[in-house]
Amino acid sequence: MARFTLFISAFIILFQAHTSTLFAQSTEAEKIEHEVLRSDIEKNIYFLAADELLGRDTGTQEIDIAARYIATWFQVYGVEMADGYDSYFQNVPFERLKAPDEIAFAIGDSTYQQNRDLVLMNSFRGDLEADYIFLEYASLEELSEHDVEGKIVIARAGLADHTSPQQNFMTIGQKNGWVKEAGGKALIELYTSQQFPWQILVNFLSGDRVDLRSSDMDEDDTLPHFWMNGTIAERIEYVSESTGSAVEISVDGEEPESFYSRNVVGVIRGTDETLRDEYILLGAHYDHTGVVDGHPEPITSEYIYNGARDNAVGTAGIMAAAKYFAANPPERSLIFAAWTAEEIGLLGSRYYAENPMVPLEQTIYNLNIDGAGYNDTTKVTVIGLGRTEADDEMIAAAEAFGLEAIPDPVPEQNLFDRSDNVNFAQRGIPAPTYSMGLTAFDDEINYYYHQPTDEPHTLDYDYVTRYIRSFVLAAQSIANRDTAPFWLPGDVYEEAGIELFGVH
Structure with missing residues (x-):
């Protein structure tokens, strides 16, 4: 009997609490209405x-x-x-980023074309030549384990746990900052996603567009950042095996409008x-x-x-x-x-x-x-x-x-x-x-x-x-x-x- 009474008491307490919650929410809903x-x-x-x-x-x-x-x-x-x-x-x-008039880009003896092979991701204008190093993703851990001072970094787009192109986009600024902090001269990311085909990506990125401007960065301090078409057969194999070769970059065009x-x-x-x-x-x-x-x-x-x-x-x-x-x-x-x-x-x-x-x-x-x-x-x-x-x-x-x-x-x-x-x-x-x-x-x-x-x-x-x-x-x-x-x-x-x- 004592156990039954205890059960009934507990049930009443729980019911009252539940009823009180429902009544409070009902009252709040009426007030909001x-x-x-x-x-x-x-x-x-x-x-x-x-x-x-x-x-x-x-x-x-x-x-x-x-x-x-x-x-x-x-x-x-x-x-x-x-x-x-x-x-x-x-x-x-x-x-407001203007599309470059011309991009000249070469790795060793191999040359690459604007839009077909690569797109510029930021407002860089100018010339650059340096040896490159290939990293898997240019994560913070990888950058801490390799000397990238004075080198161009080539890596896969995004990070290892990313499953969508949107996630790759979200880390663009972050990875650019990491490479710059590590002393790199440029970042080239190999885009490999099949969810958002390269040509559609190019249509989106190759024209004039708007991006955040770093308040502490002038045009001369912009770290060049490219996405390269990594869906072409053997391209990743080539750049990974040719690490240490020289990269030559030249970008001409109007400066961005702030x-x-x-x-x-x-x-x-x-x-x-x-x-x-x-x-x-x-x-x-x-x-x-x-x-x-x-x-x-x-x-x-x-x-x-x-x-x-x-x-x-x-x-x-x-x-x-x-x-x-x-x-x-x-x-x-x-x-x-x-x-x-x-x-x-x-x-x-x-x-x-x-x-x-x-x-x-x-x-x-x-x-x-x-x-x-x-x-x-x-x-x-x-x-x-x-x-x-x-x-x-x-x-x-x-x-x-x-x-x-x-x-x-x-x-x-x-x-x-x-x-x-x-x-x-x-x-x-x-x-x-x-x-x-x-x-x-x-x-x-x-x-x-x-x-x-x-x-x-x-x-x-x-x-x-x-x-x-x-x-x-x-x-x-x-x-x-x-x-x-x-x-x-x-x-x-x-x-x-x-x-x-x-x-x-």
């Missing part, structure tokens, strides 16, 4: 995706107008500036004296892809990529969250970040990750809001569901607004590493992307994705509002957790998290 307004969401999407902003392309006056609009929203609703800053803006330095664009960043301090030094980063990119090349003048709407779904919706989401949490701060602190230059390589968030306004070791979670669009208005697609300890909070938040949270339906697309969240995941911060309901890259998605058809009047605002409200509830639930959510065991980014936070 009352205060996160469809009219705000619709107004902000229509402004950001208006024809007058000409697709919010990085480096244009129009994206600066969008940045000012977001910053003014933060100011009006009482979002704070980050400690030590007198503005919501983080100026991000860029350079400019700045802006990340927009605000902060809400948490209410718990212990937890408020931990931050949840709510991020969305606010740039898009501009206008159709070769458009007529005056330009009309059918030539403008307005990017309502990608990513005016996500930007409106963090704006709604900022307004709500300014009036209803959670226990942990929050960072609201609108990133520039996502569409041209995740560059705005990368710059922040390298120059954080709040220390990364205090940034315990990143909930990114981005997506290609939606084809199922009953769902929220969480890219990264099943990878962090905050799954329950995101699933429950979606359910609270009549939605079902589902995991990435197209893992072969590697969507996790294709949005701003990856810049934080690589550094160890758990970082899923909270997307609208996507079940496949079908005709409905492709009709709008990066097309002039992605207009604000084509959205289902009842669904978009429920989606954004669920995002706000998910952020609140994560910010109020007793413990900081971490990566689930075995995740590819778990070790980086252990290194960043020093625990777990």
Whole structure:
């Protein structure tokens, strides 16, 4: 009897705790439904995706107008500036790289052609001649074991554990810095991936493009960096066996043009004296892809990529969250970040990750809001569901607004590493992307994705509002957790998290 009584008592305690949790979340959902307004969401999407902003392309006056609009929203609703800053803006330095007029490149007696064999990855102009050394990946460990002083380094692109071209791209700046620090004269990486064929890569890289500019580097200090086509039979064998031969490089062409664009960043301090030094980063990119090349003048709407779904919706989401949490701060602190230059390589968030306004070791979670669009208005697609300890909070938040949270339906697309969240995941911060309901890259998605058809009047605002409200509830639930959510065991980014936070 005593055991039965004990069992009943335990059951009642657990039931009451569970009921209390459900009631609290239900109350929070009702408050969010009352205060996160469809009219705000619709107004902000229509402004950001208006024809007058000409697709919010990085480096244009129009994206600066969008940045000012977001910053003014933060100011009006009482979002704070980050400690030590007198503005919501983080100026991000860029350079507009002009395609070289000519590249002359030779290894020993073998000559190589621009685009067919290699592409220049940075703004180097000039002449260089030096012996080269072949390394497998030019990792930090390899560079510490070999003398590369005064030599050109040739190695495979990316690092040994990389499985996608996106990961190779993400380490370009890092590897360039390693080789430069080790005294190397240039870095040539052999690109071997079949996922993204060489010719498509050349089409992407051989024209004018935009990249981050190192603030402490002038043109004379740029370490030459090339990618070479390593998919050609026997090329890797040849360069590995010919190590020690001389390499001659000559690059002619216009110098890059420097400019700045802006990340927009605000902060809400948490209410718990212990937890408020931990931050949840709510991020969305606010740039898009501009206008159709070769458009007529005056330009009309059918030539403008307005990017309502990608990513005016996500930007409106963090704006709604900022307004709500300014009036209803959670226990942990929050960072609201609108990133520039996502569409041209995740560059705005990368710059922040390298120059954080709040220390990364205090940034315990990143909930990114981005997506290609939606084809199922009953769902929220969480890219990264099943990878962090905050799954329950995101699933429950979606359910609270009549939605079902589902995991990435197209893992072969590697969507996790294709949005701003990856810049934080690589550094160890758990970082899923909270997307609208996507079940496949079908005709409905492709009709709008990066097309002039992605207009604000084509959205289902009842669904978009429920989606954004669920995002706000998910952020609140994560910010109020007793413990900081971490990566689930075995995740590819778990070790980086252990290194960043020093625990777990």
